[in-house]
Amino acid sequence: MALVAVVGRPNVGKSTLINRIIGRRETIVQETPGVTRDRKYLPADWAGKNFTLVDTGGLDFDESQNLTRDIRAQALFAIREADAIIFVVDAVTGLIGPDEDVADILRRTEKPVVLVVNKWDNPAQPPHESIFYKLGLGDPFSVSAIHGIGIGDVLDVVVNALPVDERVEEEPAARLAIVGRPNVGKSSLLNKLNNADRAIVSDMAGTTRDSIDSTIVYEDRKYVVVDTAGLRRKAKVTDDVEYYSSIRVMEALERCDIALLVIDAEEGVTDQDQRVAAAIEKRGRACIIILNKWDLVDGEVAEQRLMDMKYKLRFVDYAPFITASALTGRGLDKLFKLVDQVIAAYRDRIPTADLNRFVEDNAGPLEGHVQGKSFRIMYGTQVKAEPPTLIFFTTSRLDPKAVTRNYKKQVENRLRENFDFIGCPVKLRFRSKENRTEARRAAE
Numbered sequence: 001m002a003l004v005a006v007v008g009r010p011n012v013g014k015s016t017l018i019n020r021i022i023g024r025r026e027t028i029v030q031e032t033p034g035v036t037r038d039r040k041y042l043p044a045d046w047a048g049k050n051f052t053l054v055d056t057g058g059l060d061f062d063e064s065q066n067l068t069r070d071i072r073a074q075a076l077f078a079i080r081e082a083d084a085i086i087f088v089v090d091a092v093t094g095l096i097g098p099d100e101d102v103a104d105i106l107r108r109t110e111k112p113v114v115l116v117v118n119k120w121d122n123p124a125q126p127p128h129e130s131i132f133y134k135l136g137l138g139d140p141f142s143v144s145a146i147h148g149i150g151i152g153d154v155l156d157v158v159v160n161a162l163p164v165d166e167r168v169e170e171e172p173a174a175r176l177a178i179v180g181r182p183n184v185g186k187s188s189l190l191n192k193l194n195n196a197d198r199a200i201v202s203d204m205a206g207t208t209r210d211s212i213d214s215t216i217v218y219e220d221r222k223y224v225v226v227d228t229a230g231l232r233r234k235a236k237v238t239d240d241v242e243y244y245s246s247i248r249v250m251e252a253l254e255r256c257d258i259a260l261l262v263i264d265a266e267e268g269v270t271d272q273d274q275r276v277a278a279a280i281e282k283r284g285r286a287c288i289i290i291l292n293k294w295d296l297v298d299g300e301v302a303e304q305r306l307m308d309m310k311y312k313l314r315f316v317d318y319a320p321f322i323t324a325s326a327l328t329g330r331g332l333d334k335l336f337k338l339v340d341q342v343i344a345a346y347r348d349r350i351p352t353a354d355l356n357r358f359v360e361d362n363a364g365p366l367e368g369h370v371q372g373k374s375f376r377i378m379y380g381t382q383v384k385a386e387p388p389t390l391i392f393f394t395t396s397r398l399d400p401k402a403v404t405r406n407y408k409k410q411v412e413n414r415l416r417e418n419f420d421f422i423g424c425p426v427k428l429r430f431r432s433k434e435n436r437t438e439a440r441r442a443a444e
Contacts (some may be wrong), residue, residue, distance in 0.1 A: 001043070002162040005054040005074055005082035006030075007106075009098040012090040013118040017145035018055050021155065046155040051162055054078045059102050079105065084112040084161045086154070086271060087137065091119045095131045103135040112161035114254075115140040116154055121147055174343040177226045177256035179280070181272045184264040185292040189326035190214065190225060218292070218336045226252045253279060257386065258286040258342055258423065260335075265291040265323065268305050269312040277316050284387040286423045288338055288348045289313065289321035295330060318416065320423055342423030348388070350419055352381045355390070358418050365414060368407045370399070377411075389427040403430050 006014045022044050040055040056075040079085060087106055089099050106113050115135065120127050120142040127142030141157075143150035178186045194214050214225045253259060259280040263273050280287050289309070297305055302323075309321070320338055324331030356379050357368065366377050380392040392411070408428050415426060 002083040002159055003054055003081055003112050004051050004084050005056060006087060006088060006161070007056050007059060007077040007079060007102065008088035009059055010057075011090045011239075013029070013145045014088050015055060017086070017088060017116065017118060017143070017151075018053050020145045020148055020151055021046075021053060024151045035428060046128060046159050049159045049162065051159065052083060057100070059105075076105070078383045079111075082111060083163055084158055085109070085116070086116055086158065088116045088118050089140075091117045091128050091142065094128065095134060096235060100135065103137055107136060113137050114154055114157050114161070117142045118145050120149065123149060173367075174339055175224045175226070175255060175257045176260055176339065177252040177285075178260045178262060179253065180262035180277055181270065184262045185326040186262050189260075189262060189290065189292065189332075192326050192329050192332060193225060221336070221340070223336070223339065226256060249312065250279070253283050253285055256285055257346055258288060258339060260288050260290055261319070262290045262292050263309070264299050265293045265302075265305055269309050274312055277313050277319075281316055281425055284425055284427065286342050286387065286425070287316055287319040288335070288342060288423055289319050291321060291323045292326050294323035295325040297326060316425075318421060318423060318425065332360070338423075341442050345420050345422050346387060346424050347385050348420070349385050350382045350388075350390075355380050357381060358415070359392075362414050366411060368403070368410075370402045370404075384427075387425045387427055388421060389429070391431060392431045393431050400430050
């Protein structure tokens, strides 16, 4: 789809405008400058035309800060790849030097630019547009992003400036979320997979504040990859931005098929890594573990790290892992092949006949005891994929809540020996055979 970059100096309301256009709070809005750092791509539509909005960090020309330079580089990249540009300025502060610096860049692009004067929050007051004609970018549009005033007029001009796109988008093979605690190499991993500086990479923990979607094509297959802010313990979430960043991580987990859990091999598995893994399992997402910075460990340390990971993350022992270096790309050639295996298992359905053959062949090992009564599984069916969810019907009336975790694990282990559930959590439910109506509906 056509790309529309939203640019401007810091804190003029770019993220608020984007949230208004797409009709939901997708980007973090904060009065503190510099909250938006990476490029963020968001689908939008107006008047029957689909396009992609690109949210960018504020264009700041202060050369004293490395992070400021990195944010500016992200915004300039968005300008270069855009089909049209929305340039946002601030009606309250008026025209200032940095606005003119941005305008100089935009005039040289020879791309359609729509000049938006934001924060015209009181329509009873006349708009302050005249001063912005000095920028040489055509007629300015006074809007209030926070109140939704004037947005339709802007979008009419934007969509008319976009090229006709006759391509048909295919459904991506899988939606992946890169998750983990801060500073373990998530953005470096995204950049290496994408072969571009898609996200800002910094040694300062917390550089990524928002979730970022990228479409990656590997051997003619498409994948949507979401980089996310690092998940900290709640006690260490010290400001509103980090709070909303943690919400974005959870939303990314809700929307993904597979979570790529990145762990720092130098430090080994921490308590927070375990919490992130538990969040993945709780939401029923498939999981692949990436031991990053593997090039920095060797010999006995490497062996100890593997043993430690297998023990501390034994509750997600179904998750395959790779050892890799996001910085050099070592080991990442295995990742997409593994993703294809996991997504196939995550979306697969076991035919009821095959599942009942499994029940017959394992009648003895699957016998259980609840509240002093023994029971056997009579038959079962898979009622859902993503994740695989199965219902088993038993010989005795029982309270499903009374089925122990150990028994569920026993059944799950047998299932994994017979069916390919690589990387997938398996959800098991148990019902008594008397409920034949439920069985019939489940089978349908």
